[in-house]
Structure formats: structure tokens, C-alpha cells
Amino acid sequence: MSANSVEVRLVKAGATKIRYPAEPVFDDGNRLTVRAPWAAPGVRDFGFVRFEPGDVFTEHYWRDRWYAVKEVRAGDGVLKGWYCDITRPAVVDGTEVVVEDLDLDLWVSADGGTILRLDEDEFAASGLRERDPRAADEAERALDALEALARASRFSELLG
Numbered sequence: 001m002s003a004n005s006v007e008v009r010l011v012k013a014g015a016t017k018i019r020y021p022a023e024p025v026f027d028d029g030n031r032l033t034v035r036a037p038w039a040a041p042g043v044r045d046f047g048f049v050r051f052e053p054g055d056v057f058t059e060h061y062w063r064d065r066w067y068a069v070k071e072v073r074a075g076d077g078v079l080k081g082w083y084c085d086i087t088r089p090a091v092v093d094g095t096e097v098v099v100e101d102l103d104l105d106l107w108v109s110a111d112g113g114t115i116l117r118l119d120e121d122e123f124a125a126s127g128l129r130e131r132d133p134r135a136a137d138e139a140e141r142a143l144d145a146l147e148a149l150a151r152a153s154r155f156s157e158l159l160g
Contacts, residue, residue, distance in 0.1 A: 061090035
């Protein structure tokens with residue numbers, strides 16, 4: 001990791017799911033924006049979008065919001081869309097950004113024509129509702145709010 005990088009660590013169910021270096025782009029003390037290449041090995045084909053080597057993610061994390069928004073561009077710069085992780089608010093500690101994944105996700109295509117709620121079955125099976133009802137409520141509210149913004153074509157207001 002260079003002096004101009006941070007490490008993003010995505011945690012799920014108490015275990016580190018993935019960690020990767022990213023370049024800080026913006027930090028106003030609440031929202032932190034970083035840029036990183038696709039960090040997983042190989043291609044991940046979701047059916048509605050493919051993440052692959054060469055893709056660039058501009059990731060927006062908030063210290064007071066229950067989500068992260070990741071703008072996804074192909075290696076040639078073409079916007080694929082936005083992948084939104086429902087998470088606990090990000091914790092930034094020095095050069096590490098820790099984000100706890102709460103299973104729910106939202107996909108918004110580049111043209112706004114496809115808006116998909118994802119992994120609601122995983123969320124229901126996770127036991128979060130029983131373990132931490134407040135976090136489950138916050139997660140569901142965050143997903144609803146992001147979907148409402150996307151459907152009203154106001155999604156870009158989050159990142160402005």
C-alpha cells in the first residue's frame with residue numbers, strides 16, 4: 001500500500017470477506033470516496049452486469065449512512081451502473097476503511113432503466129432481524145431510500 005492509498009475491508013458476519021487497496025479521491029469528514037480496480041479474481045457475472053478485470057470502481061462511503069454506493073465503469077471508461085451495498089456506517093481508522101455488509105444490495109444500470117433489489121433472501125436468512133432489530137430496520141430503510149432516489153431519477157444527488 002502506498003502513502004496515497006487506503007485499504008478497504010469488507011466484513012460480513014464477523015469475518016473479512018475481501019480487502020483491497022484503493023486511492024482516496026475525496027473526504028469531507030463524513031463522505032469518503034475512493035477509487036479502485038475490480039478487486040476479486042476473474043469475472044463475476046450477475047446476469048444483469050459483469051464485473052471483470054479492468055473495471056474501475058469509484059466507491060462512496062459515509063460515516064453516518066447505512067450504505068455504500070459504488071460507481072462501476074468498464075476499463076474504457078463506459079459507465080456500467082451503480083452497485084449499492086447496504087452496510088453499517090463506514091469506520092475510517094487511519095488508512096483503513098471498514099465496512100460491514102448487511103446482505104442487502106441495489107443495482108442501478110447506467111441508463112437508470114434497470115433497478116434491482118438484491119439478496120433479500122440472504123438478509124432474511126442472516127438472523128440480523130433477531131440479533132439486532134435496529135440494524136435490520138436501518139438496513140431496510142436504507143434500501144428503500146436508495147431505490148426511491150433511483151426510481152425518481154435523483155440518484156446522482158447522493159454523489160454531488
